[in-house]
Amino acid sequence: MFGYLKVHKPELKFKEFETYKAVYCTLCKNLKKNYGLFSTFALNYECTFLALFELAIDSGCPGFEKCRCTVNPLKKCNRCIGKDNKFDFAAAVTIILTYYKFVDAIDDNGFFKGLVFRFVKLFFNRKFKKACKKYPEVKRVAEIYIEEQRIVEKESSVSIDMAANPTAKMLESLFTGLDNDNVDELSRLGYCLGRWIYLIDAFDDIDKDAKKGNFNVFLKNANSKNISELKEYAFGVLNFTLGEIIGAFEKIKIYHFNSILLNIIRDGMSNAQESAKVEEGNKNEKSV
Secondary structure: OOOOOOOHHOOOOHHHHHHHHHHHHHHHHHHHHHOOHHHHHHOOHHHHHHHHHHHOOOOOOEEEEEOOOOOOOOEEEEEEOOOHHHHHHHHHHHHHHHHHHHHHHHHHHHOOHHHHHHHHHHHHHHHHHHHHHHOOHHHHHHHHHHHHHHHHOOOOOOOOOOOOOOOOHHHHHHHOOOOOHHHHHHHHHHHHHHHHHHHHHHHHHHHHHHHHHOOOOOHEEEEEOOOOHHHHHHHHHHHHHHHHHHHHHOOOOOOOOHHHHHHHHHHHHHHHHHHOOOHHHHHHHHOO
């Protein structure tokens, strides 16, 4: 679920990339401040996008200042100032969703394979409770839709829309609460983003899931398609969803960072789709 909403660096100006890194680093610092150093390992691109987007729809522009890197104190980086509350929400979402990711991994693996996830989950228990106490609505939303996801994936017959709906509804709920003035537009953007994230994750795992016999919504709806035909079909579904995301984004009033957000949505997400399309055995070769 994590790692797909990246900037596409070749298409970004240097100043824009430095701004993006400042948001990334500020979220990292917020995680350390509120949940401890270990929590910074949960930092991901999706929650960075959430923080960046929340800043972008706020008319007040954050300032920036030089600081020391949280992970490497010998290195200097930029951080945002004056908008800590925006990062508090994204940090709590990071902790809560990461915790449930560990829970899901424990359920999906046997006892011995799940031991590592059980051990790591122990370190997140207190952080998880703290984040839930601060943002109980995020916990409520995550619990509802993660449980729905489990139920849907156990169905003998499940469509692509049905399988993607819980994650889509979860992101819809998170984005809708960001601003009272763009509720309908944010609702649509969040829903389509959640749908895309679920489907790109499934798309990326087609080869692995086919070999291991794991649940994958595209394999579940393969009919007579071979893997190559299935990937072309899945790629089309993703492209359609990406088009809906772009359409929803263009209806929202953006005060700052428009070019960075567009880079993530148009270039970064398209690049993620192309990377996922590559055969599993060739992915490492392609990324070098």
